Amino acid sequence: MSRTLTFSIFRHNPGDPGSRPGLDVFTLEEAPGMTLFIALNLLRDEQDPSLAFDFVCRAGVCGSCGMIINGRPGLACRTLTEALPPRITLLPLPTFELIADLSVNTGKWMRALSERLQTWVHLDEETDPDRLEEPMEPERAEAIYELDRCIECGCCVAACGTARMREDFVGAVGLNKIARFRADPRDKRSEAQYFELIGDDEGVFGCMSLLGCQDVCPKSLSLQTQIAFLRRKMVQIGAGFA
Amino acid sequence: MKDVPIAATSCGPARLDLLQSATGLFLALFMWLHMFFVSSILLSKDAFWTVARFFEGYFIFGRPIPLLVSAFVGFIFFIIVAHAALAMRKFPATWRQYRTFWSHMRAMHHADTTLWMVQLVTGFAMFFLASVHLYLMATHPELIGPYASADRVWSGRMWPLYLLLLFAVELHGGVGLYRLAVKWGWWSSNDPLRSRLRMKRAKWGLTLFFLALGLMSLAAYIKIGIAHAPSAGELYLPDWLQAQP
Numbered sequence: 001m002s003r004t005l006t007f008s009i010f011r012h013n014p015g016d017p018g019s020r021p022g023l024d025v026f027t028l029e030e031a032p033g034m035t036l037f038i039a040l041n042l043l044r045d046e047q048d049p050s051l052a053f054d055f056v057c058r059a060g061v062c063g064s065c066g067m068i069i070n071g072r073p074g075l076a077c078r079t080l081t082e083a084l085p086p087r088i089t090l091l092p093l094p095t096f097e098l099i100a101d102l103s104v105n106t107g108k109w110m111r112a113l114s115e116r117l118q119t120w121v122h123l124d125e126e127t128d129p130d131r132l133e134e135p136m137e138p139e140r141a142e143a144i145y146e147l148d149r150c151i152e153c154g155c156c157v158a159a160c161g162t163a164r165m166r167e168d169f170v171g172a173v174g175l176n177k178i179a180r181f182r183a184d185p186r187d188k189r190s191e192a193q194y195f196e197l198i199g200d201d202e203g204v205f206g207c208m209s210l211l212g213c214q215d216v217c218p219k220s221l222s223l224q225t226q227i228a229f230l231r232r233k234m235v236q237i238g239a240g241f242a
Numbered sequence: 243m244k245d246v247p248i249a250a251t252s253c254g255p256a257r258l259d260l261l262q263s264a265t266g267l268f269l270a271l272f273m274w275l276h277m278f279f280v281s282s283i284l285l286s287k288d289a290f291w292t293v294a295r296f297f298e299g300y301f302i303f304g305r306p307i308p309l310l311v312s313a314f315v316g317f318i319f320f321i322i323v324a325h326a327a328l329a330m331r332k333f334p335a336t337w338r339q340y341r342t343f344w345s346h347m348r349a350m351h352h353a354d355t356t357l358w359m360v361q362l363v364t365g366f367a368m369f370f371l372a373s374v375h376l377y378l379m380a381t382h383p384e385l386i387g388p389y390a391s392a393d394r395v396w397s398g399r400m401w402p403l404y405l406l407l408l409f410a411v412e413l414h415g416g417v418g419l420y421r422l423a424v425k426w427g428w429w430s431s432n433d434p435l436r437s438r439l440r441m442k443r444a445k446w447g448l449t450l451f452f453l454a455l456g457l458m459s460l461a462a463y464i465k466i467g468i469a470h471a472p473s474a475g476e477l478y479l480p481d482w483l484q485a486q487p
């Protein structure tokens with residue numbers, strides 16, 4: 001049985017002085033296997049060519065299609081319309097700079113985060129490109145890979161009450177990244193150095209354990225476990241038990 | 243890579259976070275004990291009388307020393323003030339933050355986010371509710387007993403405050419313990435979602451259990467208070483003490 005879907009979509013172009021923020025309503029016949037990615041493209045092709053939204057991979061890999069879907073952040077390309085009621089409200093992810101309509105600049109935010117938390121492997125010595133790389137146990141590599149699956153979609157930030165209230169909070173994405181580099185034996189940073197990065201109220205001690213991040217992360221990363229683990233480690237450093 | 247020493251000032255947030263959890267845990271566990279003491283009225287008046295005298299050192303020193311109770315109340319008050327002061331760090335500081343959280347919570351329909359608001363509201367309410375109760379206990383430590391307490395509840399019109407305080411404590415403490423568990427990763431397993439669900443169930447179970455016990459105890463005090471209203475102010479003495487000349 002085919003349904004008629006009613007979309008209320010946030011429209012605003014901050015670059016256009018005449019643009020006022022508001023919701024536009026569209027209707028569309030649902031098709032089998034339809035995702036929000038397909039629906040939005042149909043709306044743009046058939047009803048409003050000016051509708052702005054981001055997509056690259058359509059497969060939950062690039063992280064560019066995050067948006068608020070009926071109140072909760074999620075990836076449009078991974079959301080089937082059949083999983084939603086016939087009235088669908090789409091809003092851009094909050095916290096991030098609005099480009100237009102549903103398109104936000106997560107890249108800029110993630111870049112700033114990366115610089116702030118120095119999310120790259122800190123080596124002791126120059127790498128010698130001619131030398132063979134140190135081997136790593138498969139379990140270790142597996143564990144790092146697991147944490148590295150984050151696609152920087154920003155859903156965890158938009159789902160986090162703490163991040164919404166306090167703009168400086170690094171969010172689950174930031175904490176997960178620190179967990180990823182801590183797990184990497186090639187990264188020679190000490191616990192104290194990690195503490196300098198996240199051992200404060202903008203870091204792990206700002207997290208109020210609301211677990212919005214855990215419940216929306218489209219890659220199902222173990223954010224709750226990682227944050228609790230970091231909290232224990234960082235308290236040991238900060239409260240002087242280590 | 244060289245170790246950078248941690249500046250003394252940067253340890254603040256870690257210590258404060260730990261202290262907040264420690265005071266919260268202490269208070270939550272203390273409130274369980276407290277409820278068991280108070281609910282001894284459901285067993286008998288003598289049972290509660292015995293518990294009350296016990297805390298006055300009656301069975302150690304041979305006479306009641308109410309000042310002991312005052313001192314202990316002072317200690318609990320100190321812990322609550324510390325816990326509340328630490329919790330203030332997490333309160334929304336501006337109207338805008340408050341509005342943002344509220345609309346976020348309404349949109350998300352996410353239980354743990356909503357429970358945080360419950361914790362905030364009940365915590366805020368306890369600033370006032372707990373203060374009144376603790377002040378009375380500290381200033382009238384000798385007036386804790388089957389009749390004195392029941393008179394305070396009924397003739398002293400304290401029951402509405404105790405009713406509100408009961409709900410505030412049990413909701414807040416239940417959510418608080420659950421949050422402690424997820425925050426520090428207690429009882430986590432290879433399947434965090436499942437352990438979380440179990441902890442959530444346990445949390446509601448505890449809250450309902452202590453709410454039921456609390457409501458029954460409060461009802462018992464009200465019942466005694468109504469019956470005793472004509473002679474309000476008179477203290478209870480167990481039969482075995484009355485028998486003595």
Ligand code: HEM
Pocket residue numbers: 208259262263264265266267269270271273322325326327329330332333361362364365366368369372411414415417418419421422425
């Ligand atoms: C009287 C009994 C009380 C009990 C049993 C209790 C228990 C707890 C527990 C176990 C936590 C979790 C701690 C953590 O997340 O680190 C907590 C957090 C909290 N408490 Fe209390 N508390 C009490 C009184 C109060 C009072 C009087 C306030 C008043 C301001 C308050 C405000 C809060 C707030 C806002 C939080 C959340 C903090 C956060 O998310 O990090 N509590 N409480």
Ligand code: SF4
Pocket residue numbers: 149150151152153154155156157172173176216217218219220221
């Ligand atoms: S942690 Fe999950 S929700 Fe957050 S940015 Fe990475 S993939 Fe997205």
Ligand code: SF4
Pocket residue numbers: 156159160161162163171172206207208209210211212213214223227
């Ligand atoms: S647990 Fe809650 S407060 Fe912490 S990062 Fe996740 S959503 Fe934010």
Ligand code: FES
Pocket residue numbers: 054055056057058059060061062063064065066075076077078
């Ligand atoms: S389009 Fe790449 S994640 Fe949705």
